[in-house]
Amino acid sequence: MKENESGGTSARRRLPPTAHLRVFEPLRAYDDAAQLVIAQQRQMPRAEIEERSALASLRRVMRHTSDPFPSPDTELYRVLHYPGPEGLTTPYFHAEQLQTRATVAAEQLDRLMRPQVLELVLPAAARTANADRTDPDAFADDLAHLHTRTSVWGVPLAWFVALREDDHLEMDEDGDVLLSVRLSAPATQVLERTKVAAASLAVNAPELDILDELTALSEWLTTFHDESIVELDYGLLAGFVWPDESPQDLRIGVDSLCEGDMVGAAAAYRRLTNRWVRVRQHARSN
Structure with a gap:
């Protein structure tokens, strides 16, 4: 088993199974200040970055004083070495933007939970302290350019249109536990996939919720540099479903709808939902 700095197994194994859709941009997409921080972090292995992030999350939720908000520390940047056509890799960078994402998540809980x-979960004192230490200009900039989308105990269907099983693959393991599977592809290719699927569904199945998801996903991707890379990180969900045929099933389902094959579409949807119903059952048991 891999040991972390706290002397136990990987901290990521103690967090809820969470999937992330991330955008990695080329270095020139960042300003000089960000490039300086990236230069200091770019040699840090991806596994170390993920472990540091997980440990920080655990420390926040285990504080004696209930305050899950992060402090405004130095920005954390992941690096993805994406292979080019000649076999050489190019580095791309992802901004964690943790404080902004935590603030947005808190605002979403405000609409979902009863005040008591x-x-x-989020005491008023903690929310006030977070607001006081948040730079409004930096928050607004991040909000317009968030590099991460997150989903707990599941993967939104639109993400399976964006990334496919034959895209660039990385696996991350801790002994016999699969910590993550990561698929990545150029943003231009991902954007083309989402637009084609959205156009097909708009004609053949405009009532499906995934159409709105694809439209929102396409709009989000257009805010980033044209040469960016999009990554689907399954996180611990990989241990429940990998090898995952969800992208293929969704693709078959969309194609079947476009061809008027309702039986084929229903069969693909049944395979897809059965796979993820089992995951949701684990979520309810927790």
Whole structure:
């Protein structure tokens, strides 16, 4: 087993199974200040970055004083070495933007939880302290350019249109535990996939919720540098479903709808939902 700095197994194994859709941009897409921080971090292995991030999350939720908000520390940047056509790799970088994402998540909980429960999870004092240490200009800039989308105990269907099983693959293991599977592809290719699928569904199945998801995903991707790379990180969900045929099933389902093959579409959807129903059952048991 891999040991972390706290003397136990990987901290990531103690967090809820969470998938991330991330955008990695080329170095020139960042300003001089960000490039300086990237230069200091770019040699840090990806596994070390993920472990540091997980440990920090655990420390926040285990504080004696209930305050899950992060402090405004130095920005954390992941690096993805994506292979080019000649076999050489090019580095691309992802900004964690943790403080902004935590603030957005807190605002979403405000709409989902009763005030009494919210006060236990996010005390008013913690929310006020977070607001006081948040730079409004930096927050607005991040909000317009968030590099991460997150989903707990599942993967949104639109993400399976964006990334496919034959895209660039990386696996991350801790002994016999699969910590993550990561698929990545150029943003231009991902954007083309989402637009084609959205156009097909708009004609053949405009009532499906995934159409709105694809439209929102396409709009999000257009805010980044044209040469960016998009990554789907399964996180611990990989241990439940990998090898995952969800992208293929969704592709078959969309194609079947476009061809008027309702039986084929229903069969693909059944395979897809059965696979992820089992994951949701684990979520409910927790």
